[in-house]
Amino acid sequence: MQLSQILQPNAVKTIASCTSKKRLFHDIGEMADSCYGLKPSAVIEALNDRENLGPTGVGMGVALPHARLAGVDAVKGIFLRLEKPLNFDAIDRQPVDLVFALIAPESAGVDHLKALALVSRTFRNTSVCAKLRANSDPVTLFTILTALESSQAA
Numbered sequence: 001m002q003l004s005q006i007l008q009p010n011a012v013k014t015i016a017s018c019t020s021k022k023r024l025f026h027d028i029g030e031m032a033d034s035c036y037g038l039k040p041s042a043v044i045e046a047l048n049d050r051e052n053l054g055p056t057g058v059g060m061g062v063a064l065p066h067a068r069l070a071g072v073d074a075v076k077g078i079f080l081r082l083e084k085p086l087n088f089d090a091i092d093r094q095p096v097d098l099v100f101a102l103i104a105p106e107s108a109g110v111d112h113l114k115a116l117a118l119v120s121r122t123f124r125n126t127s128v129c130a131k132l133r134a135n136s137d138p139v140t141l142f143t144i145l146t147a148l149e150s151s152q153a154a
Contacts, residue, residue, distance in 0.1 A: 001114045003122065004146045006102070007077035011035040012145070014081045014136040021051070021088060028065070028078055028101045036076045036103070042069055043103060057090025061133075062123045066102035066116060075115040076103045081132055081141060098123065098132055 011031060018024050025047045029040035046067035050056070057063045078101040085095030100119045104112035122128060122145065131144045 001111070001118055002146070003077065003118065006075045006115055006118075007079060007142070007145065008035055009139065009142045011077060012079045012138040012142045014083060014138065014141070016083050018082055018084070018086050021086065022048075024080070024082075024086060024099065025051075025065070027080065028099075031078050031080075032076065032101075032103055035078065036072075038069065038072065038076070038103060042071075043067070046103070047101065055089035055091070057088035057096050058120065058123070059090055059092040059094065060123075060126075060129065061085065061090075061094055061097045062129070063088045063090065063096040063099045064102070064116065064119055064123070065099065066104065066112070068104050068106045068108065068112065070106050072103055072105045072108075074105065075108060075111050077101065077115070077119070078103075079141065079145060081136065083136070098129060 025044045029044040032038040032043040033040045046069045047065050050067045056065045080099040082097045085097040088096040
């Protein structure tokens with residue numbers, strides 16, 4: 001599995017100001033609608049339900065909110081770069097500025113886990129995170145996120 005299989009170029013965005021996790025999930029829901037045709041309220045509810053089980057802020061300014069949702073045909077990704085870091089109840093108590101949301105089919109056991117592992121590995125790379133933080137153009141951000149694939153394939 002590669003990021004380009006779960007992330008569309010139009011599912012990458014920089015947000016100038018986001019005041020809360022609730023607002024962030026609304027933004028993700030709206031993007032899931034415009035990029036993948038998913039019902040925003042269902043996405044928001046699923047993300048909130050998962051977040052209530054435990055925060056998905058994994059540390060180092062990164063959050064990986066994720067949920068399973070009926071009617072989704074494959075794992076879908078949304079990447080947001082926040083210009084103003086947001087409190088996300090992360091495990092290291094640091095605010096979050098890089099958010100990669102995953103929406104998976106209800107029955108996507110292994111694929112969901114593979115996608116989470118792939119995204120987690122990508123964001124453990126401090127060089128990738130530094131490049132993402134240094135750029136705000138969505139096309140550039142998408143290129144940074146998917147560039148590792150071509151270098152690994154060579």
